[in-house]
Amino acid sequence: MTLHAHAQxxxxxxxxxxFGAFPSGVVAVAASVKGQLAGIAASSFTSVSIDPPLVSFSISTTSSTWPLLREADRLGISVLADHHDAVCRQLAGPREERFAGLPFRVTDGGAVLLDEAVATYDCSVHEEVVAGDHVIVLLEVHEVGGGDGEHPLVFHRSAFAKLHRDDLDPARLDGRINGAEVDRGAEKTVAGHSADEDAA
Structure with a gap:
């Protein structure tokens, strides 16, 4: 009760x-449902679990698109590239114009994946959790892939940005993040292959 009162x-x-001080990537969540293309842009996408493979994003409870998207057997998640600022705005525009002129493919299950994405995920809804004025959607990942994009679009302080690494230490992170070991790079070889050749 006390926490709720403070939050109000x-x-x-x-x-x-x-919230905007924390930079994030941007994804397109899209599917073909009953012959109709539907999609949204989301900046709340995050990885959740390796085993089982789960990702998530959040959507406003007032969204008029989510009730349609959630009926899809499969949902496509496309990580937008740093030249996709206009695409992001398009996905937030009129529903009938959201995919106009965009190169994409539709999987057999109906997931819509953008060709120029940095990475793609073919998913199905695992669970929905109502959290305040949003719904947290947990997705099970069935397939992952890549697109033609190289660097992701960044959303920060209500504006788009690009990654700049010129002043950062180029060495791989050596330690733990989120309580788990991280990829330490190709320091070791196994059977003639570098340690990170088979990394997901």
Whole structure:
């Protein structure tokens, strides 16, 4: 009760600005449902689990597109590339124009995947959790792939940005993140193959 009362006192604009301080990628969530293309852009995408393979994104409870998308057998997740700022805006526009002129493919299960994405995921809905004014959608990953994009689009402080690594240490992270070991790079070889050749 106390936490809820404190949360109600937060200024929405201040809270939104604080959320926006955390940079994220942007994905297209899309499918062909009953012969109709449907899709949205989401900046809340995140990996969740390796075993089983799960990812997630959040969608507003007021979304008029999610009720249609959730009926799809498979959902496509496409990580937008750094030249996709206009694509992101298009996916937030009128529903009938969201895929106009975009190169994409539709899988047998109905997942829509953008050709120029950095990475793609063919998923199905695993679970939905209502959380305040949003729904957290857990997706089971069935297939992953890549596209023609090289670097991801970044969303930060309500604006688009690109990755710049010129001033960063190029060495791979050596340690733990999210409580698990991270890829340490090709320091070791196994049967003639570098350690990261078979990494997901």
């Amino acid at each position: 006192q937060l200024d929405p604009r201040t809270l939104r600005d604080a």
